[in-house]
Amino acid sequence: MSQSEIITIGSTAPGTGVDGDFAVWAPHRDRVRLRLGAADDPAPRVVDMERDRGGWWRARVDGAGPGTDYAYLLDEDPVPLPDPRSPYQPGGVHGPSRVYDHGAFVWTDDAWTGRPLAGAVxxxxxxxxxxxxxxxxxxxxxxxxxxxxxxxxxxxxxxxxxxxxxxxxxxxxxxxxxxxxxxxxxxxxxxxxxxxxxxxxxxxxxxxxxxxxxxxxxxxxxxxxxxxxxxxxxxxxxxxxxxxxxxxxxxxxxxxxxxxxxxxxxxxxxxxxxxxxxxxxxxxxxxxxxxxxxxxxxxxxxxxxxxxxxxxxxxxxxxxxxxxxxxxxxxxxxxxxxxxxxxxxxxxxxxxxxxxxxxxxxxxxxxxxxxxxxxxxxxxxxxxxxxxxxxxxxxxxxxxxxxxxxxxxxxxxxxxxxxxxxxxxxxxxxxxxxxxxxxxxxxxxxxxxxxxxxxxxxxxxxxxxxxxxxxxxxxxxxxxxxxxxxxxxxxxxxxxxxxxxxxxxxxxxxxxxxxxxxxxRAEPDLADPRLDRFAVVASGDGRQLVLVRGTLRVVCNLASDGAEVELDAVPHELLLANGVPEIDGARVAVPGECFAILRV
Missing domain, CATH: 3.20.20.80 (Glycosidases)
Incomplete structure (x- = not known):
């Protein structure tokens, strides 16, 4: 390609498109060339790129669409380098980049409306x-x-x-x-x-x-x-x-x-x-x-x-x-x-x-x-x-x-x-x-x-x-x-x-x-993110903890021995436990290394 065949594309379109447009930012280089062809191509096509005022080097090459391998040559260095914005590196990070069409993939998630992070696991x-x-x-x-x-x-x-x-x-x-x-x-x-x-x-x-x-x-x-x-x-x-x-x-x-x-x-x-x-x-x-x-x-x-x-x-x-x-x-x-x-x-x-x-x-x-x-x-x-x-x-x-x-x-x-x-x-x-x-x-x-x-x-x-x-x-x-x-x-x-x-x-x-x-997921109190409505009660040694979650109490005994915990309200329903707690009024006896989630 001669210099007259190079077409400069818009300055707001960096990177490599699927229509033969190539662009790379190299503001302090005196010369940038585009190398087209596989890494082992004995006769790759080399194209001089044109610089704009923003330090971007650009070229348009007809026929260099998706599947085309390319790399850049900086100044007189003979070693081709991959595109910093490469969308596809089939030969690894030292090999040439490949033009890739993001629009070609057929998605089936048209009905997907996303998920907020609030409430996530x-x-x-x-x-x-x-x-x-x-x-x-x-x-x-x-x-x-x-x-x-x-x-x-x-x-x-x-x-x-x-x-x-x-x-x-x-x-x-x-x-x-x-x-x-x-x-x-x-x-x-x-x-x-x-x-x-x-x-x-x-x-x-x-x-x-x-x-x-x-x-x-x-x-x-x-x-x-x-x-x-x-x-x-x-x-x-x-x-x-x-x-x-x-x-x-x-x-x-x-x-x-x-x-x-x-x-x-x-x-x-x-x-x-x-x-x-x-x-x-x-x-x-x-x-x-x-x-x-x-x-x-x-x-x-x-x-x-x-x-x-x-x-x-x-x-x-x-x-x-x-x-x-x-x-x-x-x-x-x-x-x-x-x-x-x-x-x-x-x-x-x-x-x-x-x-x-x-x-x-x-x-x-x-x-x-x-x-x-x-x-x-x-x-x-x-x-x-x-x-x-x-x-x-x-x-x-x-x-x-x-x-x-x-x-x-x-x-x-x-x-x-x-x-x-x-x-x-x-x-x-x-x-x-x-x-x-x-x-x-x-x-x-x-x-x-x-x-x-x-x-x-x-x-x-x-x-x-x-x-x-x-x-x-x-x-x-x-x-x-x-x-x-x-x-x-x-x-x-x-x-x-x-x-x-x-x-x-x-x-x-x-x-x-x-x-x-x-x-x-089933109990709104457990997912409630309001920190000013959340309380933690702990024993002096920190081995027994109670999380206060609205109408629920999460009792954890981190000690190896069983322990009794006094709650602020009388539980009337056991929702989940990894042991068998004993409930006597507001007092809950929890086996060692066990938790119990109760409704009060």
């Missing part, structure tokens, strides 16, 4: 270990289990393209493309379509705070990063040339919601998004997602993972907040974990006080303008219980982080009895918060879930392997106790064992989870 799942096959197609076959359990929202861990076959997904480098070993873009659409057909909403975990270490070509195109955070370079959200960077993030979020019919996003570690703009990117994103939800006619949710303990995260924009629908509440996890397991190392030390669990249950945050010994400073701010409903905070007994960042990836069920585990579930599922379950938790799965990856660079493989060993050896772990994150067997051991759902105590735990979720 969320299920966190990792595609690569949810089934032995580790694919989105295989995951569809397990969706009926979630429906039977009573789940309303499936939160899928990141599916953006990352290097290798198996990994957590947080090392993604091409944020717009679905990981090919999971099945690629069509498979993800089929998964979402199947979920909607069963009444399940789908949330996607997205990572915008860093890139993975392999295939991170984004900085070669432009100033996408500036400064550092805990995982490496920090996204350039407020420096020179940051407008297109912010657009890269927002367009990515909107694209997932629009093209894949998703019902919401979980935003990874938003505290690592350094942004000094007058309008932070979270506010900008929430405004655009709200506009999209209005045009689509269904609710869309944004759930932040934030370490700040800042209530403004979930306040509306007009009230001075960022407009997030909800945020994860690690304080609630930590308090439950310490109360159930007795572990008090690291950040768990701040939750060792018997008052920690009742405090967090009733006030959301343990650190609310108080000293955090782990951080060595004052942390957080209090939640206005009269203004902020509990459904804006996700509570959980376990997550991918809280399990996977342990040396062996051991689950809570390895350290506590089934009775204590379901007591924890009762406290969570009968609380005003939005409950979230990590896959397999509902049957006390014994499969571990440690960190694993499958990078292709030998030096990186050794670096990750040795870094993991050093990290946990410093905490006293013997080398042989630490799974090799690069060994395929580590991933294989993390795959859920679905046969456990029908085995002995696992089946009993599963049935208890089902019953608790069903009761939460």
């Amino acid at each position: 969320v299920y966190e799942a990792h595609t690569g270990t949810f089934t032995p096959e580790g694919t989105l197609k295989a995951a569809i076959d397990r969706l009926d289990h979630l429906v039977d359990l009573g789940i309303t929202h499936v939160e899928v861990m990141p599916v953006n393209a990352f290097d290798g076959v198996h990994g957590w997904g947080y090392d993604g480098v091409l944020w717009y493309a679905v990981h090919e070993p999971y099945g690629g873009p069509d498979a993800f659409k089929e998964f979402v379509d199947a979920c909607h057909g069963r009444g399940l909403a789908v949330l996607l975990d997205v990572v915008h705070n860093h890139l993975g270490p392999s295939g991170a070509y984004l900085p070669r195109f432009g100033p996408y990063f500036s400064g550092e955070n805990a995982w490496g370079p920090s996204l350039n959200l407020d420096g020179p040339d940051s407008d297109p960077v912010r657009r890269h993030v927002i367009d990515n979020a909107l694209g997932w919601l629009r093209h894949f019919h998703l019902d919401g996003l979980r935003l990874d570690a938003v505290h690592a998004l350094r942004d000094d703009r007058a309008v932070p990117i979270l506010e900008e994103l929430s405004a655009e997602v709200e506009a999209l939800a209005t045009s689509l006619g269904r609710p869309l949710s944004l759930i932040a993972e934030s370490d700040r303990n800042d209530p403004r995260t979930v306040l509306p924009r007009e009230a001075g907040g960022t407009g997030m629908t909800a945020q994860w509440s690690d304080d609630l996890h930590h308090a439950l974990h310490v109360a159930l397991t007795g572990e008090t190392h690291g950040y768990y030390a701040d939750f060792a006080d018997p008052e920690a669990l009742p405090t967090v249950l009733s006030r959301v945050f343990r650190h609310a303008g108080t000293h955090s010994s782990f951080r060595g400073r004052t942390h957080g701010a209090p939640v206005d219980l009269a203004r902020v409903p509990g459904h804006r905070f996700l509570g959980y007994l376990s997550t991918h982080d809280q399990i996977g960042n342990r040396a062996r990836g051991d689950r809570m069920g390895e350290h506590v009895s089934p009775g204590l585990l379901v007591c924890g579930a009762a406290l969570l599922l009968c609380s005003p918060y939005t409950p979230m379950i990590f896959m397999g938790e509902e049957w006390a799965a014994t499969t571990p879930w440690p960190f694993f990856a499958s990078f292709t660079d030998p030096d990186l493989v050794e670096g990750v392997r040795n870094g993991r060993r050093r990290e946990f050896a410093a905490l006293g772990w013997a080398e042989e106790e630490i799974p090799d994150p690069m060994d395929p067997a580590t991933r294989d051991a993390a795959v859920l064992d679905w046969s456990q759902t029908e085995a002995d105590v696992h089946a009993l735990v599963l049935e208890t989870y089902r019953s608790l979720i069903a009761l939460r």
Whole structure:
């Protein structure tokens, strides 16, 4: 193609369309060429692109429609690089991108009107270990289990393209493309379509705070990063040339919601998004997602993972907040974990006080303008219980982080009895918060879930392997106790064992989870999110707790021995228990490691 054949398209249409239009942002490059053809094509077509004033390079090529492989050549570098906005990476993150037509997929969810997050029960799942096959197609076959359990929202861990076959997904480098070993873009659409057909909403975990270490070509195109955070370079959200960077993030979020019919996003570690703009990117994103939800006619949710303990995260924009629908509440996890397991190392030390669990249950945050010994400073701010409903905070007994960042990836069920585990579930599922379950938790799965990856660079493989060993050896772990994150067997051991759902105590735990979720749905008092109408009464040692939920009382005895609890009213109906409580007037004798839900 000669220079005269290049047609410049509109400056508001970045990315690659299906009509032969190509565009890429590379503001500081002197030359950008479009390479058309497969990676091994001995005679690819190379087209010079034309630059506009915004730093975008553009070209139109007739006949380069869906299925066309393409890449970019920057300046005189002979190595072709994938499109930063690639919609499809069939050859992995180092290979060429492929033109993909989002409009070609045939959806069957026309009647889907969405699900609000309020009243939800969320299920966190990792595609690569949810089934032995580790694919989105295989995951569809397990969706009926979630429906039977009573789940309303499936939160899928990141599916953006990352290097290798198996990994957590947080090392993604091409944020717009679905990981090919999971099945690629069509498979993800089929998964979402199947979920909607069963009444399940789908949330996607997205990572915008860093890139993975392999295939991170984004900085070669432009100033996408500036400064550092805990995982490496920090996204350039407020420096020179940051407008297109912010657009890269927002367009990515909107694209997932629009093209894949998703019902919401979980935003990874938003505290690592350094942004000094007058309008932070979270506010900008929430405004655009709200506009999209209005045009689509269904609710869309944004759930932040934030370490700040800042209530403004979930306040509306007009009230001075960022407009997030909800945020994860690690304080609630930590308090439950310490109360159930007795572990008090690291950040768990701040939750060792018997008052920690009742405090967090009733006030959301343990650190609310108080000293955090782990951080060595004052942390957080209090939640206005009269203004902020509990459904804006996700509570959980376990997550991918809280399990996977342990040396062996051991689950809570390895350290506590089934009775204590379901007591924890009762406290969570009968609380005003939005409950979230990590896959397999509902049957006390014994499969571990440690960190694993499958990078292709030998030096990186050794670096990750040795870094993991050093990290946990410093905490006293013997080398042989630490799974090799690069060994395929580590991933294989993390795959859920679905046969456990029908085995002995696992089946009993599963049935208890089902019953608790069903009761939460049947009894409005248990789902009531109003924090100023919720109370927690605890014994001096914190081992007996009573949740006051309207006309219901949730009694939990975390001690190994039976205990008597004096209620504020006389119960007259037992709704659910995992033991046999004895009721004498307002006094209830509860066996050790048991709960009872009563109507008064």
